[in-house]
Amino acid sequence: MIAVTKGFGPEAVRAAVAAGADGCGENYAQELVDKARELDPLQPRWHFIGQLQRNKVRHLAPLVSVWQSVDRLALGAEIARRAPGATVMVQCNLSGEEHKGGCTFAEVPGLVSALTDLGLRVTGLMGVAAAGPPESARPSFERLVEVADELGLPERSIGMSGDYEVAVEAGATVVRLGTVLFGQRSSVGAPRTGDDELPEQPDSVGQ
Numbered sequence: 001m002i003a004v005t006k007g008f009g010p011e012a013v014r015a016a017v018a019a020g021a022d023g024c025g026e027n028y029a030q031e032l033v034d035k036a037r038e039l040d041p042l043q044p045r046w047h048f049i050g051q052l053q054r055n056k057v058r059h060l061a062p063l064v065s066v067w068q069s070v071d072r073l074a075l076g077a078e079i080a081r082r083a084p085g086a087t088v089m090v091q092c093n094l095s096g097e098e099h100k101g102g103c104t105f106a107e108v109p110g111l112v113s114a115l116t117d118l119g120l121r122v123t124g125l126m127g128v129a130a131a132g133p134p135e136s137a138r139p140s141f142e143r144l145v146e147v148a149d150e151l152g153l154p155e156r157s158i159g160m161s162g163d164y165e166v167a168v169e170a171g172a173t174v175v176r177l178g179t180v181l182f183g184q185r186s187s188v189g190a191p192r193t194g195d196d197e198l199p200e201q202p203d204s205v206g207q
Contacts, residue, residue, distance in 0.1 A: 002047050004160070004178035006031060007185035010038045016181070017044050023065065025049040025176050029056040036063050049126070049157075049176060051101040054078040061086075068126045068157055071103045073114050080118040087121045089157055092147070094140040095130035102127065105147055112151055124148055124155025124173070134163035141170035 003016035004025040013024050013035060026032035027050030036043060045065045052060075052067075054075055061082035070076050071091040079086050090111055093102030103111055108125065115122050125148045129137030141158045148156050157174035159167025164175040179185070 002049070002157075002174060002176045003181055004049070004176050005035070005182070006050075006178065008178075008182050010035050012182050013039060013044055014042065017042065022174075023047045025068070025178075027051075029060055032063060033059055047176075057082050066123075069101055070115065071101050071111075073111060076111075076115045076118055076120060080115075080120050085119055085121060087123055088115060089124045089126040089155060090115070090122065092125055092127045092144055094127040094137075094144065097130070100128065105143065108147055109151060112153070122153065124153045124157060126157035126174075128160070129158070129163055134166045137163045138166050138170055141167050141172070145171035 001021055002023050002025045003012070003021040005012045005016065006025070006027045016024055021044070023045035025047040026035070029052065032046060032048065036046070043063070046063050047066045047068050048060060048064045049068045052069060052075060057075070057078045061079070064083070065087065067079055067086060067088040069091045070079065070088045071093075076088065079088060090108055091102040092105060092108060093100055112122050125144050127140065127144045129140055144158055145156050155173050156171055157176065158170065158172045159175040161177050161180035164172070164177060164180070167175055
């Protein structure tokens with residue numbers, strides 16, 4: 001179980017660690033960096049679970065233990081350069097929406113192979129279901145598990161607060177829980193505040 005602490009303060013991270021969470025997940029680079037600074041020297045096992053620009057990788061490399069949202073080779077190459085041998089997951093786009101992160105299932109085998117060739121440790125697949133009733137997520141969750149099985153990948157990071165029970169039934173090994181643990185976030189969009197404070201570097205592929 002990954003405690004998703006985006007939008008909550010450092011006290012949520014401390015509580016999650018004290019309660020025995022396997023790690024803490026953050027979606028925004030600046031928020032993770034800020035929390036890590038406030039929590040020093042206590043650091044959980046950080047999972048980065050949001051869409052990520054290459055130019056933010058260098059700031060996160062000393063902190064992130066698992067990069068769950070790798071969806072393209074250029075991002076993987078930057079992670080390999082900044083954090084050789086890092087543990088990563090390939091994010092699959094389960095909703096089919098172009099603006100959502102993730103690659104297609106057809107692209108997964110090639111990306112897994114290419115990331116492995118870069119020396120990265122690819123442990124599994126991650127996906128975010130489309131909005132809707134929890135049961136509607138089951139087919140896409142089951143397909144992700146099937147592809148992970150085909151590739152011999154042991155980890156399947158699927159399921160959030162609204163659909164984690166369906167995800168577990170479908171074969172999840174990792175669930176990412178936020179509101180079910182900490183309650184509703186105070187404001188939508190707040191976690192992104194300050195992300196642009198990180199110094200920029202050119203990123204020709206964007207997000």
